[in-house]
Amino acid sequence: MKKTRSDEAPLPPACHSTNKPFENGKKPRAHSQLLSLLGRRFCLGLLTLLALSAVVFASTQILPGDVASAVLGRDATEEALRAFRQTLGLDQPALLRYFSWLSNALHGDFGLSLANGAPIIDQIRFRLENTLLLAAVAAIISIPLAVILGIVSAIKSQGRVGSFLNISALAAISIPEFLFGYLLILVFSTQLGWFSAISMVLPGMDLTQRLSVVILPAFTLAPMVWAYTMRMTRTAVLSVMSQPYIEMAILKGEPRSSIVLRQALPNAMAPLISVVALNLAYLIVGVIVVETIFVYPGIGQYMVDAVGKRDIPTVQACGLIFGATYVLINLLADLLVIITNPRLRGALK
């Protein structure tokens, strides 16, 4: 009691300045505003994840007949159908199946593969690591370079450099991954013999061996990611550079490097983070085709294999993992955008 009194004591003189109570009142308000923004975005992300799981599950239920008759074919016997339905739990209502599937998946239990009866999670654990390694290497060799070149081509948007970068990005976007992939195989594997055409991952490989396996797939994946990131970075920086306050800075005679670094970049941060996130998310999906080219044992190749065999539980598991990664990357990016927003910066101090 006494303490609060002594705390309040110095307040009245401070009230003379109209500034201080305002500042005192603003700080916690801005802080809670930031927190509530972050919290709201986080909840939205969780909700999207839930909706995503529902879409993944529902997509396999849209069959006019049911999965059993589709998988076993038209001339399957009635007993075979019934037995198959029972193993999948198809005799239960869809909503019930969804919730039991989801709660099992949250515990890491994706069920048994229809193709070989083995637990799906065993395959996924080993393959997810491979896929993430591939995506990480591809991201490291493409994204930093793309962001830098994107900024360069925004600054020199009228000149020859910008137009050259623009054309090469367009070409990189247009060329399908398998053309890049087989060209790399033709040059570096068939003719030079530096790398293997098939990216086998054996247990007990050390990091350098695994990197040498991953290098061709990563360079196949890189051009598309590089091109998209560069084009989007260019657009993001150009849209900031056309703002009135940049024009003001130019008119004030501020040097160009200072304009770009101090005025444009903090405000281009949010779109840049979104650009990088979007392309990381693209990378996660791009691995599907690239892993198939190199027969690289990742989640993408596993999923394509399972689609061919109509192994529904495996496809659902892979779809859930791909989708969740995609949603989580976007969520993380949005949270970062909120934190780095210059207008909310005061709230963090």
Next chain:
Amino acid sequence: MIIANQYVPTRALAGMGITIFIILAVAFGPLFMSHGPNEIVGDTWDAPSLFYPLGLDNLGRDMLARLLDGGRATIGLALAITAISFLIGVSSGIAAAVAGGWLDAVLSRSVDLLMSLPQLVLALIILTALGTSIPVLIGTIAILESTRVFRITRSVATGVAALDFVQVARLRGEGLWWIIRREVLVNSLPPIIAEFGLRFCFAFQFIAALSFLGLGIRPPNADWGSMVRDNAQAITYGVMAPLIPAIAIALLTIGVNLIADWLISRNSPAVGEEQ
């Protein structure tokens, strides 16, 4: 260069040249072939000769005949998919923009939901459940593509629907359908049409990728994606066979992209860079 009173940049002209050449070749080329695309005329991966300028494929079929015939399948499918996705996307996008209210909310939220999953992943899941027949393939990709068309149409049409002449038409007591058809649709069309080329490229690459993964058009019929897949083994012997259809895919995509880039930048100088 100036065509019909309009300045056309060299890049767009090059794009038109490539696109028209490929379309003519694919449309009329098969008529001049002395042998069918599924006819076995020699040994596996025979080298190019005067009679078979692109060599033979993994089963000893003429690559050129298959390339021309496969182009019909791949381009035809991509065109059908793009047309259907525009039909769905434009009509629902305009309806959402003009009607607003619950219709807009329902459509927009379901598009958000579909777009929260990567397209290829969603397509793979649906193809597992429904199988990979041609109608399923067209329907699946068209619906997934229509989400993008919906977004663009809705944003363009919302702008148009807020303009004075639409308000006047509303006050005049015109019906919703009349307003959509006579006022909003005609005034939102140019940027939407400019988008067609871009969406075609996506559908084209999508169908090629699915065929490459072995989930598209069934053998023995040729299409560019599955031709790459069938001949993939050749690359380890230094044979170019899988590169030929892959180059064809790249060329057509570059051609259409060059045209689309020009059309989009003409309609809206600021946007059109992304996607």
